Amino acid sequence: MAPTVTLDTINPKVLKCEYAVRGEIVTLAQRLQQELQSNPGSHSFDEILYCNIGNPQSLGQQPITFFREVLALCDHPAILDRSETQGLFSADAVERARQILDQIPGRATGAYSHSQGIKGLRDTIAAGIQAHDGFPADPNDIFLTDGASPAVHMMMQLLIRSEEDGIFCPIPQYPLYSASIALHGGTLVPYYLDEETGWGLEISELKKQLEAAKSKGIAVRALVVINPGNPTGQVLAEENQRDIVEFCKKEGLVLLADEVYQENVYVPEKTFHSFKKISRSMGYGEEDLCLVSFQSVSKGYHGECGKRGGYMEVTGFNADIREQIYKMASVNLCSNISGQILASLVMSPPKVGDKSYESYRAEKEGILASLERRAKALENAFNNLEGVSCNKAEGAMYLFPRIYLPQKAIKAAEDANITPDTFYCRRLLNATGIVVVPGAGFGQVTGTWHFRCTILPQEDKIPAVISRLTDFHKGFMDEFRD
Amino acid sequence: MAPTVTLDTINPKVLKCEYAVRGEIVTLAQRLQQELQSNPGSHSFDEILYCNIGNPQSLGQQPITFFREVLALCDHPAILDRSETQGLFSADAVERARQILDQIPGRATGAYSHSQGIKGLRDTIAAGIQAHDGFPADPNDIFLTDGASPAVHMMMQLLIRSEEDGIFCPIPQYPLYSASIALHGGTLVPYYLDEETGWGLEISELKKQLEAAKSKGIAVRALVVINPGNPTGQVLAEENQRDIVEFCKKEGLVLLADEVYQENVYVPEKTFHSFKKISRSMGYGEEDLCLVSFQSVSKGYHGECGKRGGYMEVTGFNADIREQIYKMASVNLCSNISGQILASLVMSPPKVGDKSYESYRAEKEGILASLERRAKALENAFNNLEGVSCNKAEGAMYLFPRIYLPQKAIKAAEDANITPDTFYCRRLLNATGIVVVPGAGFGQVTGTWHFRCTILPQEDKIPAVISRLTDFHKGFMDEFRD
Numbered sequence: 001m002a003p004t005v006t007l008d009t010i011n012p013k014v015l016k017c018e019y020a021v022r023g024e025i026v027t028l029a030q031r032l033q034q035e036l037q038s039n040p041g042s043h044s045f046d047e048i049l050y051c052n053i054g055n056p057q058s059l060g061q062q063p064i065t066f067f068r069e070v071l072a073l074c075d076h077p078a079i080l081d082r083s084e085t086q087g088l089f090s091a092d093a094v095e096r097a098r099q100i101l102d103q104i105p106g107r108a109t110g111a112y113s114h115s116q117g118i119k120g121l122r123d124t125i126a127a128g129i130q131a132h133d134g135f136p137a138d139p140n141d142i143f144l145t146d147g148a149s150p151a152v153h154m155m156m157q158l159l160i161r162s163e164e165d166g167i168f169c170p171i172p173q174y175p176l177y178s179a180s181i182a183l184h185g186g187t188l189v190p191y192y193l194d195e196e197t198g199w200g201l202e203i204s205e206l207k208k209q210l211e212a213a214k215s216k217g218i219a220v221r222a223l224v225v226i227n228p229g230n231p232t233g234q235v236l237a238e239e240n241q242r243d244i245v246e247f248c249k250k251e252g253l254v255l256l257a258d259e260v261y262q263e264n265v266y267v268p269e270k271t272f273h274s275f276k277k278i279s280r281s282m283g284y285g286e287e288d289l290c291l292v293s294f295q296s297v298s299k300g301y302h303g304e305c306g307k308r309g310g311y312m313e314v315t316g317f318n319a320d321i322r323e324q325i326y327k328m329a330s331v332n333l334c335s336n337i338s339g340q341i342l343a344s345l346v347m348s349p350p351k352v353g354d355k356s357y358e359s360y361r362a363e364k365e366g367i368l369a370s371l372e373r374r375a376k377a378l379e380n381a382f383n384n385l386e387g388v389s390c391n392k393a394e395g396a397m398y399l400f401p402r403i404y405l406p407q408k409a410i411k412a413a414e415d416a417n418i419t420p421d422t423f424y425c426r427r428l429l430n431a432t433g434i435v436v437v438p439g440a441g442f443g444q445v446t447g448t449w450h451f452r453c454t455i456l457p458q459e460d461k462i463p464a465v466i467s468r469l470t471d472f473h474k475g476f477m478d479e480f481r482d
Numbered sequence: 483m484a485p486t487v488t489l490d491t492i493n494p495k496v497l498k499c500e501y502a503v504r505g506e507i508v509t510l511a512q513r514l515q516q517e518l519q520s521n522p523g524s525h526s527f528d529e530i531l532y533c534n535i536g537n538p539q540s541l542g543q544q545p546i547t548f549f550r551e552v553l554a555l556c557d558h559p560a561i562l563d564r565s566e567t568q569g570l571f572s573a574d575a576v577e578r579a580r581q582i583l584d585q586i587p588g589r590a591t592g593a594y595s596h597s598q599g600i601k602g603l604r605d606t607i608a609a610g611i612q613a614h615d616g617f618p619a620d621p622n623d624i625f626l627t628d629g630a631s632p633a634v635h636m637m638m639q640l641l642i643r644s645e646e647d648g649i650f651c652p653i654p655q656y657p658l659y660s661a662s663i664a665l666h667g668g669t670l671v672p673y674y675l676d677e678e679t680g681w682g683l684e685i686s687e688l689k690k691q692l693e694a695a696k697s698k699g700i701a702v703r704a705l706v707v708i709n710p711g712n713p714t715g716q717v718l719a720e721e722n723q724r725d726i727v728e729f730c731k732k733e734g735l736v737l738l739a740d741e742v743y744q745e746n747v748y749v750p751e752k753t754f755h756s757f758k759k760i761s762r763s764m765g766y767g768e769e770d771l772c773l774v775s776f777q778s779v780s781k782g783y784h785g786e787c788g789k790r791g792g793y794m795e796v797t798g799f800n801a802d803i804r805e806q807i808y809k810m811a812s813v814n815l816c817s818n819i820s821g822q823i824l825a826s827l828v829m830s831p832p833k834v835g836d837k838s839y840e841s842y843r844a845e846k847e848g849i850l851a852s853l854e855r856r857a858k859a860l861e862n863a864f865n866n867l868e869g870v871s872c873n874k875a876e877g878a879m880y881l882f883p884r885i886y887l888p889q890k891a892i893k894a895a896e897d898a899n900i901t902p903d904t905f906y907c908r909r910l911l912n913a914t915g916i917v918v919v920p921g922a923g924f925g926q927v928t929g930t931w932h933f934r935c936t937i938l939p940q941e942d943k944i945p946a947v948i949s950r951l952t953d954f955h956k957g958f959m960d961e962f963r964d
Contacts, residue, residue: 004734004735004736004771004772004798005640005641005703005736005772005800005803006800006802006803007802007803007806009643009703010643010803010806011639011641011642011643011666012643014639014640014806014809014810015806017810017813018809019809019812019813022597022812022815053594053815055593055594056593057588057590057591057593058587058588058590058593058594059588060588060590063592065560068557068558068560071557071558072554072555072557072558072561073554075550075553075554075557075820076551076553076554078547078550079554079570082569082570084566084567084569084570085566085570087564087566088561088564088567088570089561105540106539106540106541106542108539108540108542108788109539109788110539110545110785110786110787110789111537111538111539111540111787111788112537112780112787112788115504146628146790146814146817146818147814147815149813149814149815150814153814157493157495157496157665158487158492158493159492159493160493161491161492161493161494176813179813180813183639183810184493221487252486253486254486254487289486298594303592305592305593305594305815306590306591306592306593306594306595306816306818306819307592307818307819307820308628308817308818308819317487318488320488320489321487321488321492324489324492324496327496327499327500327501328496328499328665330501330504331499331501331631331658331661331662331665332628332629332631332632333504333535333629333631333787334790335628335790336628336788336789336790336818336820336821337788337789337790338557338789338818338820339818
């Protein structure tokens with residue numbers, strides 16, 4: 001009997017969707033890992049090092065103690081009044097858990113919340129945004145979501161009617177965007193970041209691409225900016241952000257600001273500014289710009305990917321559209337409550353004078369300082385390789401080195417029917433167990449080749465990673481040098 | 483300046499989507515609740531009683547202690563080795579937390595997992611399914627999701643190409659299905675449950691509606707069955723389930739089995755059987771039927787809605803399609819880890835001899851027995867009302883009484899430009915603070931009127947709920963009786 005469902009009879013948008021950071025290289029890595037488990041010594045390395053995805057705790061980063069204390073107490077409030085709890089948990093974690101429980105109707109952490117998330121937690125988050133930005137934030141503008149991804153999907157679903165609706169995305173981009181645009185049947189309108197100027201974003205490029213899209217009959221609805229950049233790691237200059245805001249206002253584009261790496265800035269000369277802060281400081285308000293900012297508990301110094309917490313702050317939309325967004329949120333009932341609580345903690349961590357403050361600060365600064373050192377070490381290592389150039393890691397969790405591949409390697413990739421960057425990454429994985437993602441998955445200027453590598457291996461492993469990378473690369477070049 | 487985004491320029495599928503259980507009646511209830519808070523005594527009741535949604539813990543149901551102990555320990559594993567922990571947590575919860583942590587790569591509950599969920603937890607779930615069904619279950623068939631809703635969306639997204647693709651849904655149905663079909667641009671093909679026979683499902687009705695759909699050029703791709711029924715509360719007979727399996731096999735339909743209420747059966751003469759068990763017991767395997775079973779941690783006796791845990795078991799699809807489903811799961815990275823852990827606990831609760839077994843059993847049986855009593859009491863109360871008939875609550879968490887509204891009330895509703903059932907429910911809310919959902923949101927035979935009411939108010943409140951309902955209904959009938 002013929003199968004009921006075949007590739008010919010499913011939604012072609014699903015077929016079109018690709019998500020490279022969990023694509024074929026990762027599937028190969030999982031197979032190698034199984035081989036290592038069932039047959040130790042079967043490869044020249046003894047572990048798979050997943051540098052394909054920003055997943056810090058999978059590589060050994062420890063969670064922030066205060067956050068986890070509060071989560072545990074909210075999961076099992078019955079122990080709050082027990083004397084043993086005083087010895088096990090910090091006093092301010094107990095107090096914070098009580099405060100949070102008081103904000104939850106019926107103290108029920110096992111109940112569906114309001115579709116946008118628990119009101120008291122949204123109050124805390126709005127206050128946190130306001131403290132960061134210096135401009136008001138409204139808890140009614142906050143939609144808590146299971147990580148940032150569902151929030152991005154929601155906006156794509158709202159805005160995209162057909163393939164004649166375009167969404168501006170940087171190239172290179174984080175493939176959630178290309179995947180989501182494909183799933184919702186729109187058109188990704190690229191704007192290329194300029195590698196020569198540290199992945200700079202030029203307004204002239206936006207204008208050029210907007211015209212090109214228009215000439216093809218595509219109405220561009222929104223502009224995605226990822227700041228700090230993923231996979232490119234740059235932090236936008238304030239001046240540049242103002243130009244982007246002006247451009248979106250002028251062209252009537254919704255500004256979709258992916259700001260999930262806002263805590264991940266590693267260079268003293270750059271500071272993160274939210275697009276809301278920038279637009280408000282330009283005097284623009286609700287009437288001037290539709291702006292959505294995405295934030296996640298998965299990134300920052302805490303890296304709580306598995307908790308699936310995040311939010312979007314939605315401003316500038318009229319009441320009718322707000323109602324539609326609310327309805328979309330309602331269909332999925334609510335995001336998970338632990339993730340909601342964690343989002344509130346991230347936006348309101350212990351403060352000077354709190355019992356946990358010193359340990360919190362030490363954990364946070366330790367992680368950020370280490371990330372900075374790791375970014376620098378890997379950046380230097382890449383720049384020391386023959387035919388590789390790597391821009392400065394100003395922020396986020398990635399490096400995106402360019403590899404100038406020899407013709408012989410390009411030919412070998414052609415023969416293997418894969419892209420040259422995939423060829424390189426597959427070779428790297430097979431030789432070293434290091435998993436990186438080919439640039440093709442993010443988009444790159446035709447004829448250039450890159451890969452994305454996280455800066456997340458734990459610091460004591462970095463020298464070994466660098467030496468494995470370096471040895472592999474030397475061998476690769478010796479094999480393929482023209 | 484004109485707003486950038488208007489109702490005319492958004493995705494019309496979003497506009498078309500409706501989700502009644504968080505619709506206008508709930509918005510009104512939230513407003514009344516705010517009024518009660520800011521101005522106590524402003525209404526003739528002093529609390530809003532949310533009977534609109536199956537959200538047990540919001541109405542005071544307590545979580546299962548063992549589950550919450552394990553979750554808390556997995557959130558903060560640092561306390562596992564502390565002596566105070568022995569006094570605070572049951573020994574088997576500590577042991578279970580250790581086992582679960584051992585199943586998580588790097589013991590990292592803060593890391594993204596495999597896109598389908600943590601392998602060790604899927605092993606546990608598959609073993610649980612196997613123990614229930616008596617037929618093998620494969621952990622590679624399990625996709626852990628943030629509650630059942632995202633799993634349903636994923637299947638709709640996979641199957642629906644255009645409005646010429648139809649999905650069979652029971653009428654009345656849980657509005658997640660109509661909402662999801664609308665969002666993905668398909669056509670809901672109704673099959674009517676027969677209220678006279680306790681919301682029976684007739685194969686003749688399926689055949690009739692399939693022909694009707696075909697004659698309109700609609701290709702029906704899948705059949706949704708909700709068992710136990712939502713909003714209708716019936717538990718399907720085994721015989722009936724076999725007919726459904728046979729029908730899906732014959733017509734090449736994917737069987738989407740919503741089995742989230744599998745633990746919620748309140749009558750001794752009925753037993754829940756999964757569709758997988760039924761189809762395997764008929765001798766049908768992977769080659770014969772595409773079958774997806776949805777399960778959730780939100781329902782059952784535990785009712786952990788806020789944890790957003792759930793899974794789908796996907797069988798009968800070929801490898802190509804499996805790969806596409808995997809890719810869709812990957813785009814959202816993974817479901818939240820606490821929800822994953824909870825799903826494994828629900829499918830593998832304490833067993834006879836475990837330290838927590840007796841308290842677990844007492845909590846579980848206490849809740850289920852109370853739900854049974856509450857269902858019965860509300861069912862009787864509805865049947866005692868003039869012009870109301872209510873079928874037996876065999877399972878799930880709802881009653882769906884039919885109200886024979888007087889012409890005068892129907893006329894008044896017309897004047898107010900709302901459906902008669904909405905008119906009744908709004909009146910009920912304004913008079914009593916009790917929130918129920920008009921039948922229109924679920925679908926009903928034209929000219930009949932119903933509402934859905936959960937059986938979830940805590941037991942000590944049931945007499946007051948009944949007397950408020952009864953008094954309201956008498957007054958309503960006195961006002962509108964023809």
